[in-house]
Amino acid sequence: MKARHLLQLLPALVPFLAVCFSVPLWDRVYPLVLGLPFNLFWLIVWIPLSSLCLWASYHLRQRGRISPSPPGKGLPE
């Protein structure tokens, strides 16, 4: 149970790394992308990508619920 919960957390950590902790790496103007300063562009791109990460978490969870639990584990959930 615990292990699968942690697994679901993994895709969710990605957006935190990408838009929060890594700010010194992307907070700059150049290169301009599609006419946008790089920091603004980066944050915009991560809006749909964060959705995608959550979608991955959701599916990890669903799969864990339907298929039998990993060996040595109890009931799902």
Next chain:
Amino acid sequence: MTPSAVAIAIIFGTIFAGAVTGLWAGRRRQMNLEQWSVAGRGFGLILVWLLMAGEVYTTFAFLGASGWAYSRGGPALYILAYLTLAYVVSFFILPEIWEAGRKFSLHTQSDFFLQRYGRKSLAALVAMVGVLFIIPYLQLQLTGLGIIVQVASFDGVGRTPAILIAFVIVAGFVLSSGIRAVAWVSVLKDSLMLIAAITIGIAVPYKYFGGIGPMFRMLLETRAAHLTMPGSTPDKGHAWYISTVLLTSLGFYMWPHAFGSVFSARSGDTVRRNAVIMPLYTVTLPLLFFVGFAALLIMPGLKNGDLALLLTVRQSFPAWFLGVVGGAGALTAMVPAAILILAAGTLFAKNFFRPLFRPAMTDDQVARLAKVMVVAITAVAMYFSIYSSTTLVGLLLFAYSGVTQFLPGVVFGLFWKRVTATGVFAGILVGVGCALLLVVTKHDPWMGLNAGFVALCLNFVVTIVMSFATRPQPDGFAEQVRTVAVVGDAP
């Protein structure tokens, strides 16, 4: 008709349409406390999405985000990041909160604390702190609505009367409807808001600079430093950004009204799927940043950045369009304000006043007291909006430094057996106290960090230490948790 008459007429027409939608949606059902505050727990994916989305597009995003893009620059980007991350956080904690809500028929955040920790004083403290920090958020909406009336009337209506008008509109709207009405008005509000944001976000840069790219190139020539952190502020660098994004994204669902809105969902899975699509809702937000940046080139030197978007619209479009944007803006203030006031009124009556002073009150009497509180709380917020000059974003950040202090109590309540009521009580007191102290003594940011975040860290430490220092207590959610584990948590 003069331009101001046209604009004002369209704004009030929109407000009227919103109010009628609300009345229509509210009339079809009997309004008891359960219906008025959580709509009988019957909202599906679409309505929950609308209700929660209704909370994103507030005056804060509309006038505040563009205002900070104008006056602060780079640091305003925290808004894009925190909204996205708030949904990531919600994916994990909201379904658990919903589950507890269903099992113990909880209505409010304070009910959650009472059930989990079994201590009345803690529940009352949570209700009180919640109401206290809803006030600046409400103040933000009233100030925004006031700005709209003021600008649309071409300054014919001054700031104070404009805020008074805002107060009457908001209080009237809430009293005539409940949460179901609010969700339906959200539909109207979001459609208008989308049209307004897309039109002005694209049209303004094209009209003046021939495109979004050329606009940024021109900004780079003249104000390059404005676009990155710390922008046009001396003290909002990367440490501030990280601590602020953490504070606000973790605190997003600690808002009593947001917390309560979870209970109106039909199932935990609805909430989870909702979280997956919610980030997409913020996709139009950058357009509002574009307007703020454009305004910096078109009309530099405004004293109040929060006026930037509307003044730009007024200068660039015919009066009727100012009316449409103003109308959309008015709804984006009214809907969240209504949600906030409903939550605050219910919290005060049900979780603070009744348990402490009149345990014998019936649900109907509680509902009536909640309605009286609607007027009282809105009046207090109005008082502050007339006499304060904090930016809209500044107000919200202050409010966040307060409500996020609920986080340890909620998260530990769900996931840590050893936490105790005393630990949480002490944590909230220390957290709120520390946040207030730092803000009032003008130590925000403190050592480069957001004051609310510093307070939150202290809160966590105090909660943990005090929990270990006090005797273990039973987990108010535990009994039922075991039963459900056997049955499975399928909705």
